[in-house]
Amino acid sequence: MAQGLACRRGGRDVFAGVGFEVRSGEILELRGPNGVGKSSLLRLVAGLVDRTAGDIALQGGDEELTLPEQAHYVGHLDAIKPPLTVLENLRFWGEMLGEGSVEPRAALEAVGLSALAQFPAYTLSAGQRRRLSLARLLCAKRPVWLLDEPTTALDRASRETLYGLVRAHAADGGLTLVATHDDLPLQARRLEMRRAA
Template identity: 50%
Template sequence: MRSGVGEALMKLIADMLSSVRGGRAVFSKLSFEVAGGEALLLTGPNGSGKTTLIRTIAGLLRPAAGQVRLEGGHPEHSLGEECHYVGHLNGVKSTLSVEENAKFWNRFLDGAHEAVETALATFGLSALRDIPAGYLSAGQKRRLGLARVLLARRPIWLLDEPTVSLDEASQAMVAGAVDAHVAAGGMVIAATHVPLGFGKSRELRLGGQAMAA
């Protein structure tokens, strides 16, 4: 497990980033920076490019112009490998049990062995470990999808609408995990329509006038 000290010196820099989807400019010339120990909330109306931006940072989309880079990251890792990407889909197999799902991502993402217990406990899934994921409610599945961020240590968390279908108690679990990650020097970038209840965060509003608050 890497210490948080190095991560605090990390800096994610988006430089004049533009994206075109389906022949339409989603955002253009977007520049911002996020340092280790910071949480950035992406807000804005539908279609303002929150998901596109998150997927671009994760390396799933190629920007039409500009670039995103990470300073102070692992020299052999691509930016995508430094990121946990949790999109709208949970990456959960319904015929595998909760624990099997967690163990798969734990091993695939090369996380520490103990991380499985921590992740299940943090997201309140320990009691459900033997249940096939197909039996879970939408909120429980979402928590299992989000639990991935704790299954392997990665400095940058990219969360797209993390609290959709979560009740208040579950939202508090997410906020708790995020606050702990930020306190340890990690970075969190979350797209949202609703307040997420993170301890401290900056806001980047997309669509119309973008500005770093």
């Protein structure tokens, strides 16, 4: 639940007075034109940007962990280590973020990258890099997924895979916040963001 969130970056107010509630198993789409703060809001929830006002909390989560420690953030950059193999990248994230419900090889299978497991990540196309980044969601179980334009560089089949992952996460009680300009075929509520006054 979030109330009265405000964010200031680079000396300007990005957004103010933003509030929302996402329940277990729900998906919230962040919509609005470029520059209204969709990415900044996701980064704020992820703990990467400070809020200048408001409150945000995860109810029903692990009380020993902060909200950012219970969230996966997939942003514009794919956070891949190019010299490591595809499989080594996932193992790295699994070790860093904690054990997940899916073993790295199975996560690669889920996103259609198992044939590339031993290839260096720098050899991947933009769409393959995006799929590798999304496979990270499966390698460390987190109740909150924060996805910033997740369909970027994905072909139709890969988009369907992504939608399936998000639906499965929701069915398992997970929460997803997704910033997008696309019409996603997901049962989602929308939060229309506007420029700060």
